[in-house]
Amino acid sequence: MSFGFSIGDIILLSQLAYGLYSSISSGRKAASRDLKELEDVLFSLKCSLDHLGEVSKDVLAQPDRHGGPMFKEKLDAMIRNCASTLHELESVTEKYRMIEGRAVEQATGNKEKTKSRTLDDVRKSIQVNWYRVRWDNEKQSLQQYREKLKSHTDAINLILTSAIWANSASADERSRQGHEKTHTLLEEVLRKPEADASLRSIVEDIRNILTEPNRSARGLLDSAPVPVPMSSSPVIAAYQLSPSPIGGSFGVVGNQAGRFASVNMATTVLPIRPSIDPVRVRSVARATETPYLKRQRVEKIRIRQPNVVGQGDIPSATDDLNAMRRAVGVREYEAFKQRHTPPKQVQKPSFLKPIAPTIQELRDCIPYIFASLPDGKQQTQELRSEIERWAQGFSLFVRNNKPDTESDAGLLALLTRLNEAVEKSAKSVRRLFYEVSDSIGLLETLDKVMMVSKSVRVMKEIEEFQDAKEEWEDDRSGN
Secondary structure (H helix, E strand, O other): OOOOOOHHHHHHHHHHHHHHHHHHHOOOOOOOHHHHHHHHHHHHHHHHHHHHHHHHHHHHHOHHHHHOOOHHHHHHHHHHHHHHHHHHHHHHOHHHHHHHHHHHHHHHHHHHOOOOOOHHHHHHHHHHHHHHHHHHHOOHHHHHHHHHHHHHHHHHHHHHHHHHHHHHHHHHHHHHHHHHHHHHHHHHHHHOOOOOHHHHHHHHHHHHHHHOOOOEOOEOOOOOOOEOOOOOOOOEEEEOOOOOOOOOOOOEEEEOOOOOEEEEEOOOOOOOOOOOOOEEEEEOOOOOOOOOOOOOOOOOOOOOOOOOOOOOOOOHHHHHHHHHHHHHHHHHHHHHHHHHOOOOOOOOOHHHOOOOOOHHHHHHHHHHHHHOOOOOHHHHHHHHHHHHHHHHHHHHHHHHOOOOHHHHHHHHHHHHHHHHHHHHOOHHHHHHHHHHHHHHOHHHHHHHHHHHOOOHHHHHHHHHHHHHHHHHHHHHHHO
8 A cells, every 4th residue: 555545455455354344244144153253244344434435535635633733644554554454354354265166166066066076176175174164263363353443433533523524624614714704704894884774674683683682673573663753754663663574564654743543554664565464553652751652552453354355156057067077076076986996904813813823832743743653654754744734834834033142042942852852863764854844945944943043052053964964965965
């Protein structure tokens, strides 16, 4: 890797981590717990590297903003260490991954072969099993690689978190600077004496909203309104109290002589569409000693004028047409419901429902099944039916029970008894059990148990069952 990391380096590391993850996860289905944990750590590292590659452009463009002047050098050293660990793990596991590939090919070839095994096949099988034993003995070294990869993942996640916090702080700083600049511009406009009164009023509203959100657009809620003349008449003057809803009118018409005054107002001071209905406002004002009216007691009376637009009568032909359309619509709706209504569900009788047996019942059936010695055709058919019911019951139990510590213990006891019974059983019973269990799908059920179980001992018992079945089939094909 060249001095100074780049986006391409991060992408190559992500591809290397994914390659190791794929090679480990595509091995034997009965992989050990250590390999599964290493697989999880590699997948997490791959995801972290992908995220780092997405934000690396911003990190490389402004490294000082994320962690000081030495941030880029530290990140470069971290990526080099991560690459060294991945390359070392790749070289250590290369021969074992090749052996696993041969084992998979050999297992596939054995299923397709019908002739006897050659000496070369036996030699390859012994070599594969020997490498598996060595791999199991050297699994302790996986712990240190798993810890190293986990530390690299944590370091990358810390880098990503710091980048997110830096971007958030930068956005807050830019928002604060923009806020201060806006206030400066507003203050400059308000200080200009040549500014128009309406412009000053709008700027004052904007400043009130930005500085004090609890204030109204035209002043404090508890303060006296500022008088704004709205009529050229020397007798009538309007004083604003508070903003009104859009479409209505606001303001008070005062009588300086203390008399009642009334005026029709159909517009507002806001640049909005005026109301259609005129509003009549009646007010009572008291003159104060100050040159302006500071406080008022206002009674608003809104009189909505009725709509004067006449409504014509609908012709009878139109009424008949509408009635016919409604009738057709009702019929079409009923037909639509009949076509698309789901059929009534008939409840399934209880005796037709498959009942999953308990783990104890399944375990108790094993000695009975393998102790039987079918002598005639009828006894063989009865034993075949019993094996089918047992395999189906085991499949129902696995499907309906979630894996936990108690279920793992029960499965371990059941599989241990099954392997012992298979090993001690007669050839005819063993052949019949394998034939019936294959037709029911017992191996698929055991594969499902391996995927959901958390017990390594359960996985080992399933491996023994599969290996014993393969050896028995090889012996039969050899004979």
